Amino acid sequence: MLCCKENGDKIEAIIEKHRNNPGSIITILQEVQEVFNYLPKDVLAIIAEKTKIKPAKIYGVATFYKQFRLNPIGKYLILLCQGTACHVNGSKKIEETLYDELKIKDGETTEDGLFTLNNVACLGCCSLSPVMMINEETYGSLTPEHVAEIIRELKNKENRQVV
Amino acid sequence: MKIVVGLGSCGIAAGAQKVYDKIKRQLDVRGANNQLEPVGCIGMCYLEPIVEFIEEDGNKHTYTKVTPDIVDEILEGIFEDNPCKKHLINPIEWDKLQKQKRIALKNCGVIDPENIHQYIEHDGYEAVKKCIQKMTPKEVIEEIKVSNIRGRGGAGFPTWFKWNAAMNNNGNTKYIVCNADEGDPGAFMDRSILEGDPHAVIEGMMIAGYAIGAQEGVIYVRAEYPLAIVRLQKAILQAKELNLLGSNIFDSTFQFDLKIKAGAGAFVCGEETALIASLEGERGMPRLKPPFPAEKGLWQQSTNINNVETFANIPWIINQGGKSFADIGVDNSKGTKVFALTGKIKDGGLVEVPMGTSLREIIFDIGGGIINDKEFKAVQLGGPSGGCIPKELLDTSVDYESINQTGAIMGSGGMVVMDDTTCMVDMAKFFLDFTCKESCGKCIHCRLGTKRMLEILTRITDGKGQDGDIELLEDLGTGIKEGSLCGLGQTAPNPVLSTIKYFREEYERHIIDKTCPAKQCKALLTHKILEKKCINCGLCLRNCSVEAITGSKKEAHRIHSEKCIQCGICFEVCPVGAVSVY
Numbered sequence: 203m204l205c206c207k208e209n210g211d212k213i214e215a216i217i218e219k220h221r222n223n224p225g226s227i228i229t230i231l232q233e234v235q236e237v238f239n240y241l242p243k244d245v246l247a248i249i250a251e252k253t254k255i256k257p258a259k260i261y262g263v264a265t266f267y268k269q270f271r272l273n274p275i276g277k278y279l280i281l282l283c284q285g286t287a288c289h290v291n292g293s294k295k296i297e298e299t300l301y302d303e304l305k306i307k308d309g310e311t312t313e314d315g316l317f318t319l320n321n322v323a324c325l326g327c328c329s330l331s332p333v334m335m336i337n338e339e340t341y342g343s344l345t346p347e348h349v350a351e352i353i354r355e356l357k358n359k360e361n362r363q364v365v
Numbered sequence: 366m367k368i369v370v371g372l373g374s375c376g377i378a379a380g381a382q383k384v385y386d387k388i389k390r391q392l393d394v395r396g397a398n399n400q401l402e403p404v405g406c407i408g409m410c411y412l413e414p415i416v417e418f419i420e421e422d423g424n425k426h427t428y429t430k431v432t433p434d435i436v437d438e439i440l441e442g443i444f445e446d447n448p449c450k451k452h453l454i455n456p457i458e459w460d461k462l463q464k465q466k467r468i469a470l471k472n473c474g475v476i477d478p479e480n481i482h483q484y485i486e487h488d489g490y491e492a493v494k495k496c497i498q499k500m501t502p503k504e505v506i507e508e509i510k511v512s513n514i515r516g517r518g519g520a521g522f523p524t525w526f527k528w529n530a531a532m533n534n535n536g537n538t539k540y541i542v543c544n545a546d547e548g549d550p551g552a553f554m555d556r557s558i559l560e561g562d563p564h565a566v567i568e569g570m571m572i573a574g575y576a577i578g579a580q581e582g583v584i585y586v587r588a589e590y591p592l593a594i595v596r597l598q599k600a601i602l603q604a605k606e607l608n609l610l611g612s613n614i615f616d617s618t619f620q621f622d623l624k625i626k627a628g629a630g631a632f633v634c635g636e637e638t639a640l641i642a643s644l645e646g647e648r649g650m651p652r653l654k655p656p657f658p659a660e661k662g663l664w665q666q667s668t669n670i671n672n673v674e675t676f677a678n679i680p681w682i683i684n685q686g687g688k689s690f691a692d693i694g695v696d697n698s699k700g701t702k703v704f705a706l707t708g709k710i711k712d713g714g715l716v717e718v719p720m721g722t723s724l725r726e727i728i729f730d731i732g733g734g735i736i737n738d739k740e741f742k743a744v745q746l747g748g749p750s751g752g753c754i755p756k757e758l759l760d761t762s763v764d765y766e767s768i769n770q771t772g773a774i775m776g777s778g779g780m781v782v783m784d785d786t787t788c789m790v791d792m793a794k795f796f797l798d799f800t801c802k803e804s805c806g807k808c809i810h811c812r813l814g815t816k817r818m819l820e821i822l823t824r825i826t827d828g829k830g831q832d833g834d835i836e837l838l839e840d841l842g843t844g845i846k847e848g849s850l851c852g853l854g855q856t857a858p859n860p861v862l863s864t865i866k867y868f869r870e871e872y873e874r875h876i877i878d879k880t881c882p883a884k885q886c887k888a889l890l891t892h893k894i895l896e897k898k899c900i901n902c903g904l905c906l907r908n909c910s911v912e913a914i915t916g917s918k919k920e921a922h923r924i925h926s927e928k929c930i931q932c933g934i935c936f937e938v939c940p941v942g943a944v945s946v947y
Contacts, residue, residue, distance in 0.1 A: 225644060226646060228643065229626070232588070262648055263648055266631060266648040266649065266805075269628075284550070286551030286708070286796075287550075287551045287708050287713075289550075291708070323632065323799065324548075326547075326552075327374060327378045327553070328375075328552075328553060328707035329375055329413075329707060330378055331707065333378065340374075341378075
């Protein structure tokens with residue numbers, strides 16, 4: 203997965219930056235995940251070797267926190283809010299619509315590698331519930347129709363680029 | 366004239382950034398040099414995006430639900446001295462603000478959070494200056510004791526007591542930690558404060574640092590709050606530039622430095638010992654107390670941890686005096702509390718009210734009541750650690766003791782309103798599902814007990830509930846509360862126990878009658894087409910995914926119950942409301 207020297211250098215630089223700060227492993231993993239979009243297993247091994255932290259401990263941290271992913275994600279990461287307000291205001295229906303449109307459930311990625319769906323606890327935009335976030339953009343006051351439209355638009359955009 | 370646009374996360378999600386950009390472009394086109402400022406969230410989320418034009422004499426024109434399309438129209442009116450009336454705020458909205466008392470939120474929606482000078486203009490950093498120059502650490506703690514402020518994170522522990530314990534510790538290195546790991550689903554008070562007034566939190570932490578003798582502070586922020594992190598980073602940088610952070614602060618020997626640590630998504634890290642473990646780069650698992658963090662906290666040193674809202678209150682208390690704070694509120698709950706009002710409420714948003722205000726006043730007078738004027742059923746306080754309070758107890762005063770008596774907790778301030786379409790068993794299941802996933806796994810009762818409770822709740826909502834399930838839930842719940850180490854496990858059964866306490870009948874209807882009165886639990890519903898109402902259009906037939914509907918253009922349609930999976934699509938598509946659910 204490392205594939206090139208450039209990525210190796212990036213990992214090196216991140217670890218070097220935090221070398222004198224004890225307890226930085228979470229920050230290191232966050233920054234490494236930004237480079238790869240997930241945490242490849244061989245990269246975890248490299249981090250362990252360079253930081254002298256046991257691989258088991260790094261794996262333990264990486265699997266404890268929800269932010270960390272051990273598998274690649276799609277181009278569009280859908281964070282579907284499952285907070286209390288969204289639940290009360292119909293986030294289940296939104297999840298069903300996403301399933302109808304994409305045939306993926308929580309934590310899964312579409313076969314074409316375009317979409318990943320992650321349920322999250324709360325995005326903190328409760329007054330706009332139900333809410334979802336696609337990459338950096340937040341969509342509020344969702345209805346099943348609206349969601350279907352958003353997904354189809356993204357799909358169309360991708361198709362156009364392929365042509 | 367100054368133009369301000371509310372740019373909190375929720376405002377941005379409602380489209381405020383686009384409105385801001387459009388105004389900026391239009392001002393450039395017109396060559397107008399008006400001051401255009403982003404501010405934090407004022408709390409009226411249901412009216413976002415909000416744009417205010419403030420004239421030199423203080424006269425204001427406030428526009429709500431602004432979209433880029435109407436920006437031109439509004440600007441036109443403003444510049445021609447004939448402000449357009451169409452999108453102006455309804456004056457009633459101001460009355461709702463009048464019913465509130467703003468201390469923690471006083472600058473939110475008022476100042477530009479990314480400009481330290483605006484904070485300073487609003488008496489910013491005066492409180493910490495007063496502490497350093499005129500007060501001893503003991504006097505500071507005494508002032509906090511007089512105010513009687515209690516922790517706003519949920520448990521309500523007296524703030525002065527924690528500070529005092531940390532001050533009395535003889536260690537050389539001490540830490541101040543701000544708990545901004547706001548994990549309760551349905552709560553966003555801390556996010557709004559961090560985004561709208563980050564300097565108030567920084568100043569509160571500095572005062573705490575001075576009081577206990579700490580030179581270093583850490584703010585532990587949820588990773589899901591990127592904007593709060595950005596604004597905090599800017600605020601810290603600006604404070605350093607003005608030598609408000611660093612060494613020789615206000616020409617004294619006091620030194621204090623701050624850094625931010627982004628969490629990585631674990632609800633249990635809101636618990637203070639788990640938070641410390643996370644700061645040390647470990648899995649966020651709680652440990653036994655004592656020793657309390659005041660004795661052995663971060664890196665085994667004395668540490669004081671407070672919540673965002675607690676810190677935001679501190680500068681006000683020092684400036685106005687502890688007594689002024691204690692004059693607000695009731696009995697043993699002083700000052701104000703910020704609530705995130707959401708769910709089936711008309712005017713959802715952030716409200717800050719004096720302690721002792723009744724739930725009814727908050728929900729109906731400030732929140733405007735229930736959407737579509739439906740029947741109020743319950744309000745959920747305290748998130749996954751809290752409970753549901755029913756209609757009969759709407760006049761409960763919002764203070765720590767009264768709320769505890771109902772079986773809920775004050776919590777960090779999430780207030781989710783429910784109407785008669787909310788199923789209480791489903792609600793309890795929702796919270797248990799959450800705590801079950803978030804349990805760190807250390808204590809068996811919490812790890813497995815929540816799982817067992819969730820299984821029972823799931824079978825009840827699936828129509829497979831058995832006689833004795835309610836008692837089993839109560840028994841398990843009590844066991845989990847007693848057998849868990851930290852706040853997560855000790856409170857996880859609350860949503861179930863409180864709904865059983867107030868809505869036992871609803872549980873019984875699910876288990877014995879196999880029906881869901883709120884019509885939410887699909888497995889318990891039956892769909893039927895009313896022949897007299899059916900217009901034979903065939904929409905339901907075409908939409909049914911399991912071919913459970915028969916009929917033709919000449920005859921009324923019928924649902925075959927043996928094939929029906931109760932998905933509800935026929936109910937949704939029927940144009941004449943001929944499908945009934947019971």
